[in-house]
Amino acid sequence: MNDYQLGAALRAQVIQDRQRGLPVEGRRLQALVGDLGGAEQAGLLPALRYLVFCPAFHSAASQAEPLADPRLLTRLMQELQEVFTPAICQRMQRVVEGLLGLPATPVAGAAAAVAAAPVPAPVPEPVGLVAMPVPLDDPRPPTSEQALALLAANRSGAGGGGSRSLVVVLSFLCGGLLVGLLGLLVFLQMAGRRQPQLGTSEARPPVPVAQPVTPPATPTLPEPEPGPPTSDEAASSEAANLNQAISRVQELYGALSSKNYDAARGFFAGAAADQFDPTFFNQFERVSVAELRESGRSGSTLTLEGQVTFTYPDGTSQLESRSFTVDTATTPAVITDSAFGQVLKGRQ
Numbered sequence: 072m073n074d075y076q077l078g079a080a081l082r083a084q085v086i087q088d089r090q091r092g093l094p095v096e097g098r099r100l101q102a103l104v105g106d107l108g109g110a111e112q113a114g115l116l117p118a119l120r121y122l123v124f125c126p127a128f129h130s131a132a133s134q135a136e137p138l139a140d141p142r143l144l145t146r147l148m149q150e151l152q153e154v155f156t157p158a159i160c161q162r163m164q165r166v167v168e169g170l171l172g173l174p175a176t177p178v179a180g181a182a183a184a185v186a187a188a189p190v191p192a193p194v195p196e197p198v199g200l201v202a203m204p205v206p207l208d209d210p211r212p213p214t215s216e217q218a219l220a221l222l223a224a225n226r227s228g229a230g231g232g233g234s235r236s237l238v239v240v241l242s243f244l245c246g247g248l249l250v251g252l253l254g255l256l257v258f259l260q261m262a263g264r265r266q267p268q269l270g271t272s273e274a275r276p277p278v279p280v281a282q283p284v285t286p287p288a289t290p291t292l293p294e295p296e297p298g299p300p301t302s303d304e305a306a307s308s309e310a311a312n313l314n315q316a317i318s319r320v321q322e323l324y325g326a327l328s329s330k331n332y333d334a335a336r337g338f339f340a341g342a343a344a345d346q347f348d349p350t351f352f353n354q355f356e357r358v359s360v361a362e363l364r365e366s367g368r369s370g371s372t373l374t375l376e377g378q379v380t381f382t383y384p385d386g387t388s389q390l391e392s393r394s395f396t397v398d399t400a401t402t403p404a405v406i407t408d409s410a411f412g413q414v415l416k417g418r419q
Contacts (some may be wrong), residue, residue: 074166096418
């Protein structure tokens with residue numbers, strides 16, 4: 072999706088949460104924007120997380136009609152412009168327009184921002200070059216003085232006269248190159264004829280060389296090819312991959328709960344590595360995962376569904392569903408993708 076569609080999707084999620092009676096929580100929305108955005112919005116993640124956590128957004132989203140005041144566009148953009156670069160703010164304006172349900176502002180054409188290129192000054196003609204006549208029937212190539220003179224006459228001439236002069240110069244240059252190539256071929260032929268005369272007058276008989284005796288090769292039997300795995304072996308391998316995937320997800324949340332983020336980063340690869348944000352987990356006292364089960368499989372890649380519990384420092388907790396994509400072909404297995412499902416139990 073583009074930037075405007077990302078803002079519209081975030082607006083729909085906020086309105087849906089408010090209709091369900093859920094409070095506006097900046098931390099949960101910070102994790103949500105990471106799931107909604109694609110690779111093209113990776114550079115906007117810091118600005119998106121700042122936006123959903125600022126007081127102006129929280130106040131507007133908590134109203135009876137959330138995000139309905141078009142005047143919020145100016146206020147939210149002022150918040151962003153105090154922190155982020157103009158290039159990021161230009162893209163974030165389209166996100167905020169989608170967030171407030173406003174029509175998208177058309178992007179100005181790139182041609183309007185390009186300044187007119189300066190016209191280069193004309194190159195003065197070389198002084199002192201005099202056109203030197205070159206006979207058309209002369210087989211010799213022109214000298215450097217004649218070629219320069221003809222080029223100067225071609226540049227200063229008008230109409231067909233200049234073009235004819237250029238054709239004459241190119242014709243003579245090609246003729247000189249052709250004469251040189253023919254001379255080189257004649258020289259190589261004469262050198263090849265003289266080479267046999269440089270040898271001795273009497274040919275010496277070749278010295279016989281004893282050929283090594285090769286012992287007969289010992290026939291080798293082909294190694295038996297391994298047969299296809301049996302059904303029991305395949306089932307055992309699938310069970311081992313599932314256990315390995317579940318164990319890796321459980322180990323990940325153990326590292327997150329102990330705030331060992333350097334170790335937790337090693338569990339991710341691909342899109343999941345780009346989504347990992349240690350600051351999101353700093354707000355919780357502990358996190359845990361349970362009820363992991365297989366929901367899909369493609370070769371060595373397994374998809375798991377589970378329930379994640381976020382426990383806050385005040386003792387309250389929230390239960391959410393989440394999916395994990397685990398690649399068991401690597402050693403150890405890595406989590407290549409993770410996506411938010413839904414809130415199963417609000418904070419209480």
